[in-house]
Amino acid sequence: MDGPPRPAPAAIPLDGLARLLPMHAVLSESGHVRAAGPTLRRICGDIDLVGRRFLDLFEVTRPRPAQSLSDLFAISDRKIMVRFRADPARQLRGHLVCLGPGEGAIVNLSFGISAAEAVRDHGLSHADFAPTDLTVELLYLTEVKAAVMGELKSLNQRLQSARRTAEAQALTDPLTGLSNRRAFDLALDRAVAGVARGATFSVLHLDLDRFKQVNDALGHGAGDVVLTEVARILRAQLRQNDVVARVGGDEFMAILTGATEIDTLAGISGRIIAALEQPIDYDGATCRISGSIGIARSVSYDRPDPRRLIEDADAALYHSKHMGRGRTTIDRPDRDAAA
Known part of the structure; x- marks a missing residue:
């Protein structure tokens, strides 16, 4: 017996996909953008992504350059590095998955180590990241670390100043201000x-x-x-x-x-x-x-x-x-x- 039939894969509505993957792009079999997540659209500014050829919008640099649709689909299921061709020419990390013959592909992108710059440049918030993305937590920790390090530096400066003041007072005659x-x-x-x-x-x-x-x-x-x-x-x-x-x-x-x-x-x-x-x-x-x-x-x-x-x-x-x-x-x- 072959066992019970496998259920057909569930179709994910685009609005649900946008909430799960705010940096995704759905590509047609011709390599054109059918839909894009809200964060990806936001960082691309005035450029309307839908209907544009993905390779005209993004330059694939790793694992190898992709000049054609076949080059692009050939790196399915692999980590990729892409660069937005328009200003700002930000480099993004991603993963491309082909959906099947004639169904196109999904590309999910992320900022990688440049997340802090993206947040600063585009005014992003936690709503611009996937619910399971640790970027927000990491950025929070980075900000906390920066704040703590800044406070420690300030405290150290105050302690050094107090030490110098105490040393100067220990070596100074309080009435005349001369050395003691x-x-x-x-x-x-x-x-x-x-x-x-x-x-x-x-x-x-x-x-x-x-x-x-x-x-x-x-x-x-x-x-x-x-x-x-x-x-x-x-x-x-x-x-x-x-x-x-x-x-x-x-x-x-x-x-x-x-x-x-x-x-x-x-x-x-x-x-x-x-x-x-x-x-x-x-x-x-x-x-x-x-x-x-x-x-x-x-x-x-x-x-x-x-x-x-x-x-x-x-x-x-x-x-x-x-x-x-x-x-x-x-x-x-x-x-x-x-x-």
């Missing part, structure tokens, strides 16, 4: 390391004269104004590549890059002291201070050491104070290099 002692020590280590490459520098140590009298007479508010003005003076008198730091209550230190000539250092320190001795106004009262300076030069040592430089600048500073304040001593007093 930790930042100065780090900069001095770098300067000493640079001596091996031929760099030279000097360490300047400044202690304010008569600052205690200002605090005692006018209060700490006046002292803060004076310290802020001292910071301004030091910035004005020194160069941008010099490191200027507040290292104590009324003590300041600086690394003067490349400045080691005694005449040059005497001129710099003289201008600083002269500026410090100008009256400073505080709430109608006049604050008067001066400054004593000690300087140690990297060229005074065979192998400069950060601690030794600081100690010698400190010794030179106190020699200036002992000699009457408002003056500068360059190198240790026993070097007889006072200015």
